[in-house]
Amino acid sequence: MNSNQPEDTTTEFSLISSLRYDPDLPSATSVYAKERYPEPHDSPYYLLRFHQDRLLKGATNFKWLKAAAFLQQPLEKFVETLDKFIPDRSKAWRLRIVVDVEGRCSVDVHPASAWPLRCMFLPTSFDQLESLNSSFPWRLIVDSVPTKPSDFTTYKSTSRAHYDSARRRAGIKSPSDPIEVLLVNPLGEVMEGSITTAYFRRRLHHPQEEIRSEWITPPISSGGMISVSRQYALDHGFCTEQIIRVDELVDRENLDPKFGSYRPKRVQGSVFKN
Structure with a gap:
């Protein structure tokens, strides 16, 4: 694959992070x-400390002093x-x-879907997730054009042209389409989904032992977003970081977790909102 994408020359952008507010969250946590x-376990804001930390890392990286000061508050x-x-x-x-760069904070608020x-x-439990939606699992498509890692692929911001381009190439027309596209860096490593974090199950073979599997996710070094x-998944041992190359992927990966030769430009995996 040849990377023919222009450098992101965005000069005006803001940092963003999306989360759920739910008054029932504290009781569900317990x-x-x-x-x-x-x-905190008693917060109605889902994983709020992680969201604050992600925003702060972005402000620090871009040397936004006023934004960093705002995000460093208790x-x-x-x-x-x-x-x-x-x-x-x-x-x-939701x-x-x-x-923004001046440390001004605004929040877009919309009714959250029942969940x-x-x-x-x-x-x-993926069985539980499957029972919620007849379109689960999503169909995953590997992007046909590599994306060059940059600050805008690492830190979540309003500069999303590279994601929008990948979605257009994959033929995704609506956020409700049960399709996701996997971004790939010029080295052929999976970065992430266009609006999700991707996880893959790798089957481990050990002589004289039962076949077992593990969940893996691409490392930040591959160019994906924080x-x-x-x-949350890494901190609690749900998965580990491993470089995942496109040529390792096989079709219907979440049903047959064995990695092998890569043939179709379509894989099925597991994705969560990033």
Whole structure:
């Protein structure tokens, strides 16, 4: 594959992070996660500390001093900022936090879709996920053009032209399409999905032992984004980081976890919102 993508010359952009606000989250945490969930356990904001940390890493990388100062405040103060945007604290909402170079924070708020909260904790049962949607699992397509890793593939921001281009090449027309495209770097390594973090199951063969499998996800060094769900999965031992090359992938990977020769430009795997 030849990378023919232009350098991202974006000069005006903001850092973003999206999460769920749900008043039922604290009680669900106590039932389904207990100690296998990062503090604070009593927050209605899903993985809020990870979201704050991701935004801070982005502000630090881009040397946005005012934004970094805002994001370095105690979590409790950050919560006070977000609380001002919640229309009704008795309902669930999807939040899109936006922080600009001047440290100004705005939050786009939309009603959250109904979702069994048990599926937001690790380990997640894929049988449970499959029962929620007849289109599960999504069809995954490997992008036909490599994407050059950059700050804009590592830090989540409003500069998303590279993701939009990959989705157009894959023929994805709507966010509701049960299709995802895997971005690949010029070295032929899987980076991530266009709107998701991807996980693959690799089968391990050991002489005189039962065949077992493990979940793996591409390392940040391959060029993918700092993902909140990925950090949660890594911290709690759900998966490990391993370089995943395109030529290792096989069709229907989540049903047959054995890696082998790569033939069709389509794989099935497991993806979570990043």
